[in-house]
Amino acid sequence: MATPRRTADHGLRLPPRAVERMRAELADVAEHVVAAIIDEVPSYTDAFSGPMGETIRNAVQLALGGFLSLASGRRGADLTTPTAPAVDGAYQLGRGEARSGRSTEAILAAYRIGARVSWREMSTTAVRNGLDGETLVAFAELVFAYIDELSAASVAGHNDELATTGRVRQRRLERIAHHLLTGSPADTVLATAERAGWEPPKTLTAVIVPEAQVRPVLAAVSPGTIAATEPPELDEAVLLLVPDAHGHRRAALLRTLGTRGCTAGPPRPWLEVRASYDRALRARAAGLELDTEAHLVPLVLDADPSARADLRAQVLAPLAALRPGTAEKLADTLRSWLLHHGRRDEVAADLFVHPQTVRYRMGQLRELYGDRLDDPATVLALTVALA
Known part of the structure; x- marks a missing residue:
């Protein structure tokens, strides 16, 4: 993975009024970030419900608040230190996501969405409060550098969790799959699921x-x-x-x-x-x-191709003595006649022939099959064989 952009010594100092207005809107921005993640990353829908959802919303707001402290030049906002609250929180989030079974792709997708929504809303507020173009560019660079650092911390936490417990759990989950696919007794499968911490x-x-x-x-x-x-x-x-x-x-x-x-x-x-x-x-x-x-x-x-081939040969036996071309035309006509319930005009349209041609061919078929074309069992066998 590429080295993330760093936020140390960034040199940006946003005007106090702009920071004040953005800080006043943090709760709304956090809600919009969460709503966008739920909408665009389906695997997070359940994670944001109930008490856990409130915890995550607070974490999003804390991360945004830490960013504004960084952007305003407040002391102690240097995210290069491993004890920085936002980075530590991102690391623990990554570990928790690994325990929940979500992938790093889901986490990184959430960060990308969060960066997009946060940048859109905060930059709009900043411009309304007098931020000039040059400072806006530096502001954008800092936003995405900050997200890079949080993303990297979460990926590191995710990887560390997998390195310690994830591989063991994955092996246990694969054992569940093995038992399910090989027909093991239900008691065996249930015991394996319990050991893996997997809720059936x-x-x-x-x-x-x-x-x-x-x-x-x-x-x-x-x-x-x-x-x-x-x-x-x-x-x-x-x-x-x-x-x-x-x-x-x-x-x-x-x-x-x-x-x-x-x-x-x-x-x-x-x-x-x-x-x-x-x-x-x-x-x-x-x-x-x-x-x-x-x-x-x-x-x-096609569940049993051999049986279907035998059935086809059996039901088309009356056509076996005909020339191949004639037999093929009569078989096509019979198939269409069965599927269209004997409606001559629809059969003719299906075969691109005149209705009289259909009548002539069905006359031939009735001579070959006799009363069997009125027998339900024969009609079923012909329908299946010719379908």
Whole structure:
């Protein structure tokens, strides 16, 4: 990671009136920062609710207050010292985020948003209170240098936490995934989850993610997501088990996955997530991406390709003696006739032929199949085979 810009000896001294006005607006700026982070980083939605949300809001306001002390030249505002409250708070925030399962991408995204919102609002106030253009440029440099230092402190805290406890927890989470995917007894899975400090959700959704997309996806989904990095069936991809992405939350998950080349199985009761993974695997093997639930018909029809081929050969046996071209035309006509419930004009439009041609071909087919075209079992078999 690049060395962050430093705020020591910056030389900027904002006019006292501008600092006073910005300090009076700190609470509002902090609220706007938090609202923007919640809106743009989904994994922080729950973190900002309840008592924890108030703690974070206060921390944001404290960081902004420390910045104004720095910008006004107040003594003791040198952030290069490791005991500076804002930097120490950022370091502890990073450790806490690692314990919560959030990635550094989520933290850095929050800092980028915080810098953007803070700069927009504070610079507007500063200009209204007489800040000249040259000083405004120096003010901008200091804002982003300050954010750089806080970001670096949080990343350091995150890395330190992972170095001490994170790897152990990750191994335990991967054991949960292993037990779930291999069909271990429920008691074994529950005991492993308890040792990992992982709260079982109502449902889990299996998502196959290309390796290059894992980090941004993890930054946007629930921090309780388990990453199974080495399932034997996957090549250059990672399996994520996403908790409680059912109901209206599935739409949010699919938006997150977007065009990243991921495949999401259906939500299933968490102990039955292997079924979700199996469907995602089948869809991926068939070249189907994103939402397996949008591809149920081809997944069902291709669940046993050999059986479907045998069925097709069986139900099309009456056409076997015909020339290949004739057999193909009659099979296409039969398929369209079945799908359009025998409506001749719609069949003709589908096949780009005259309705009389459809009538002629169906006459041929009735001669070949006889009364079987009126038999529900035969109609079902033909529909499945020709779908």
